[in-house]
Amino acid sequence: MSDTPAIEMTDVRFSYNGDPVLVDVNVSVPPLDLAGIVGPNGGGKTTLLKLMMGLLQPDSGNVRVFGRRPREVAQRIGYVPQGFSYDRRMPITALDVVMMGRLGKGAPFGPWARDARVSAQEALDRVGAGALAHRLFSEASAGQLQRVLIARALATEPEILVLDEPTSSLDAAAEREIYSILRELNERMTIVLVTHDLGFVSSVVKSVLCVNRHVKRHPTTELGEITGELLEELYGSDLRLVRHDQSDQTGYCRD
Amino acid sequence: MIDFLHAVGNHAFLQYALAAGLLASVACGVVGAYVAARRITYIAGGIAHSVLGGLGAARYLQVTQGWEWLHPLYGAVVAALLAALVIGMVSIRWRESEDTAISAIWAIGMAAGVLFIARTPGYAENLMSYLFGNILMVTPTSLWLIAALDLLVVGLGLLFYKQLLAISFDEEFARMRGINVEAFYLLLLCMTALTVVLLVTVVGLVLVIALLTLPVAIAGRFSRSLWQVMGISALIIAALTVVGLGVSYDADLPAGATIIILTGGLYLAVIGATSLSAKLRRSHADVDQA
Numbered sequence: 001m002s003d004t005p006a007i008e009m010t011d012v013r014f015s016y017n018g019d020p021v022l023v024d025v026n027v028s029v030p031p032l033d034l035a036g037i038v039g040p041n042g043g044g045k046t047t048l049l050k051l052m053m054g055l056l057q058p059d060s061g062n063v064r065v066f067g068r069r070p071r072e073v074a075q076r077i078g079y080v081p082q083g084f085s086y087d088r089r090m091p092i093t094a095l096d097v098v099m100m101g102r103l104g105k106g107a108p109f110g111p112w113a114r115d116a117r118v119s120a121q122e123a124l125d126r127v128g129a130g131a132l133a134h135r136l137f138s139e140a141s142a143g144q145l146q147r148v149l150i151a152r153a154l155a156t157e158p159e160i161l162v163l164d165e166p167t168s169s170l171d172a173a174a175e176r177e178i179y180s181i182l183r184e185l186n187e188r189m190t191i192v193l194v195t196h197d198l199g200f201v202s203s204v205v206k207s208v209l210c211v212n213r214h215v216k217r218h219p220t221t222e223l224g225e226i227t228g229e230l231l232e233e234l235y236g237s238d239l240r241l242v243r244h245d246q247s248d249q250t251g252y253c254r255d
Numbered sequence: 256m257i258d259f260l261h262a263v264g265n266h267a268f269l270q271y272a273l274a275a276g277l278l279a280s281v282a283c284g285v286v287g288a289y290v291a292a293r294r295i296t297y298i299a300g301g302i303a304h305s306v307l308g309g310l311g312a313a314r315y316l317q318v319t320q321g322w323e324w325l326h327p328l329y330g331a332v333v334a335a336l337l338a339a340l341v342i343g344m345v346s347i348r349w350r351e352s353e354d355t356a357i358s359a360i361w362a363i364g365m366a367a368g369v370l371f372i373a374r375t376p377g378y379a380e381n382l383m384s385y386l387f388g389n390i391l392m393v394t395p396t397s398l399w400l401i402a403a404l405d406l407l408v409v410g411l412g413l414l415f416y417k418q419l420l421a422i423s424f425d426e427e428f429a430r431m432r433g434i435n436v437e438a439f440y441l442l443l444l445c446m447t448a449l450t451v452v453l454l455v456t457v458v459g460l461v462l463v464i465a466l467l468t469l470p471v472a473i474a475g476r477f478s479r480s481l482w483q484v485m486g487i488s489a490l491i492i493a494a495l496t497v498v499g500l501g502v503s504y505d506a507d508l509p510a511g512a513t514i515i516i517l518t519g520g521l522y523l524a525v526i527g528a529t530s531l532s533a534k535l536r537r538s539h540a541d542v543d544q545a
Contacts, residue, residue, distance in 0.1 A: 055427060074431045086424055090292050091478040100421050103432040109414050111482075136479060156432070 004067045006031045006160055006190040007052050009215075012061035014047055020213065021047050025061065027215045034186045034204065037194045039211035045194045046082065048211055049162055052192065053077055065160065075104055078158030080149045082165045082194070088138040094148045095120050095133040101155025123151040127181050143174035150181065161185060163193040179204045259501035269504070271393040276496030276514075278405040279453040284489025285412040286450040287471040288481050289443055292423035296468055298346075298444065301357035302338045303451045303463040305364025309334025310385050310455075311371030318375050327381070328400050331455060334364060335448035343444045347437050388459030388511030390500065401453055408449050411442065412485075419443055420481055457496065458511035465515045466492060469522040476529055495521065 005028040012025035021044045029035050037045050050056040051063050054070030065073045078101070101123065102116035124130045129147040132140065140148060146166055153161055163182075167175040182191055183204055192209075202208075207219045263269045290299050313330025316322050338360045345356035372382050384392060393401070412419070418439050421429035430436050454463045474487035499514030506513075 053431060055430065075433055077431065079428060079431050081425070081427060084425070087292065087294060089472075089475055090424070091475055091480060091484060092424065093479055096420075096480055097424070100417075100424065100428065100432070103417060103421055103429065103434060108418070111416060134479075152428070 004031075005029060005064075006033065006066065007192070008062075008064045008067075009051070010062045010064075012051065012058045012063060014044075014051060014056065014058050016047075022051070022211075022215070023213055025215045027209060027217050029190065029192060029207070029209075029217075032186065032190055034182070034191045034206045035193070035209050035217070036202075036205035036207070037192065037209045037211055038196075043212040045211050046164055048209070048215065049164055049192065049194060053079060053162060075156070076159045078153030078156045078161045078189075080146075080153045080161070080163040080166055082168070084145065084149060090138075092137050093134050094124065094129065094137050094140065094144075094151075097137050097148055098123050098133075098151045098155050101152040120151070120155050123155040124148070126154060126185075127151045128177070142169040143171075143177075146170065146174075146178060147181075150178070154185070158189060160190045160192065163191070165194050165196060168196055256498075256501045256505065259504045262504060268391055268393070269500070271395065271398050272390040272500060272510070273497065275390060275393045275398060275401050276457050276500060277493050278401050279450075279457050280492035280496055281489050282405045282408040282412075282450045282453050283466055283492050284470065284474075284487075285409050285485045286446050287467045287488055288474075288484040289412065289419050289423060290447055290467055291471045291475065291484075292420070292481060293440075293443060295444070295447065296464065297354070298339075298342050298357055299447050299451060299467055300464045301342060301361040302335050302444075302448050303455070303460045304361045305338040306331045306335050306451060306455055306460050307368030307385055308364040308366075308371070309337075309368075310381075310460075311368035311375070314381060315371040315375045318377065326396060326400070327385075328397055328452065328456070331452045332404070332449065335452050336445055338364060339444035339448035340441065343441045347440065384459065385455070386459050386461050387509060388455065388457055388462065390457050390510045393456060397456060401456060404449050404453055408446050408453070411446055415439065415442070416481075458514055462511055462515045465518055466495075469518050470495070473522055473525045476525065491521070 007027075007029040009025045009027050012022060013020065014022045025048070037048060039045050047056060051058055052065065052070060054063070054065075054074055063070055065077065070077075095117070098120035099112050099116050102112070102119055106113045106116060121130065121133055124133055124147075127147040127150050129144060129151060132144055132148060137145070137148065146169075150161075150163070150166070153163075161182075166182075167178050170178065182193070185191065193205075202220070205220060207217055210216045210218065259269075263273060290296055309330035309332070310327045311330070312334070313325050313327040316330075317325045317327070342353070342356050342360055346353040368385070383389075418429070418434050419442075421432065421434055422436050422439050422443070426436050429439075450467070451460075451463050454466055458466055470488040470491040471484055473491060474484045478484045478487060495514055495517050499517050500510055502508070502517070503510040503513035
């Protein structure tokens with residue numbers, strides 16, 4: 001693995017209708033990191049993800065993914081969106097959803113090729129959802145839906161997997177299963193995910209990106225032998241209470 | 256119905272009508288499935304009504320300039336494509352103004368059509384057939400145009416199945432996969448425009464929207480993929496067209512309106528039957544649990 005950061009943002013600024021959402025963002029995510037993005041609602045977490053993927057363009061500053069513009073390497077990024085909504089009357093099986101991850105590979109015309117079908121089934125198997133392949137996507141539970149969407153992202157054979165609140169609508173058991181899948185996937189790919197709580201996640205992630213207009217990265221190793229409980233105590237249930245006064249920067253996650 | 260089948264064997268105009276209906280049903284099934292999936296029914300409605308401007312303009316020029324070759328359907332094709340592109344561009348650039356653009360195109364297209372028809376010398380016999388269809392007026396010339404449009408629309412619909420499905424299902428993900436989302440959206444709108452023109456010949460521009468949406472809604476209840484929606488709804492539309500033509504011929508009723516009433520009736524019957532059977536199944540389950 002080269003030294004080029006998987007994701008690097010320098011002096012990035014982004015505003016929405018004139019309101020600054022992110023300012024002075026300087027952050028670097030090393031290859032094979034498993035980064036958890038935390039911060040208050042409206043703090044810019046999803047915006048940060050979309051900038052990384054090239055779905056949004058910064059007002060100023062640079063975003064580089066594997067040293068290149070996000071748009072150029074979009075095909076190497078697998079994306080799992082948040083609160084996925086679609087017309088539930090649209091009949092489509094889980095396998096058909098996952099096959100969309102094969103877009104841009106193989107012949108562009110006509111129906112799906114056989115190898116798209118095979119890869120999609122493999123991706124579903126990897127997230128333990130192989131049995132859902134021929135079920136209607138609209139009949140999937142929240143946990144199953146999330147697995148299918150992760151499988152769709154995996155079907156793209158990504159080098160970076162980006163997930164926006166992958167477990168927000170799941171119960172604790174389903175959440176644990178999703179994170180054990182992610183930890184396994186992390187052996188081969190960089191993972192960036194937005195999360196709303198740090199309780200259990202803190203034992204999974206390798207670094208924490210604290211987002212509230214600014215972005216501050218804490219590798220969990222740098223924080224020493226920090227256990228899940230300790231991190232939870234440090235960050236509290238309300239992320240606005242995060243303290244950065246141990247480091248040289250202060251108050252980035254505060255209001 | 257027997258009388259009708261006999262008559263089809265004897266009268267060329269009925270054969271043309273039947274051929275036009277069957278051709279249009281294939282395009283209607285394929286494009287209708289995408290229209291429902293991408294939720295652009297209102298846009299399809301706007302395009303359909305704006306077509307009157309094109310029909311009226313072409314007819315006006317045909318009569319006043321003596322351009323015999325200028326079949327009103329050519330005007331319809333131009334107007335429909337223009338409407339589709341304008342609405343598409345507005346919705347890509349200024350999403351919040353999309354409804355305004357559709358409403359404007361809808362009404363301005365119709366108004367232009369009415370003005371052209373008012374200024375066209377002679378008897379305004381065409382207005383009613385533009386609005387409510389006159390499938391019995393299909394000529395060999397228009398049949399060729401219908402066949403060409405049908406081939407084009409269905410070909411594109413099958414060729415770009417994956418891309419059109421992807422932009423309908425999840426635009427952002429499609430973009431990440433390197434698909435030119437805007438281009439395919441405009442392509443879909445143009446395909447919708449051409450399908451609308453096909454359907455105008457069958458049921459008229461006011462009634463197009465029913466044929467484009469209801470059979471797809473019925474098919475959606477029995478399908479597991481967009482392919483199946485296309486196939487099943489095309490069959491439903493074909494059957495409705497044949498039966499509608501037959502009934503209207505036997506009872507001496509306007510064909511377009513008859514087809515639409517049958518379509519509406521079938522839709523209500525299917526909705527009623529499926530919700531009733533769901534209710535029955537639930538009450539059986541309650542009994543089993545008790």
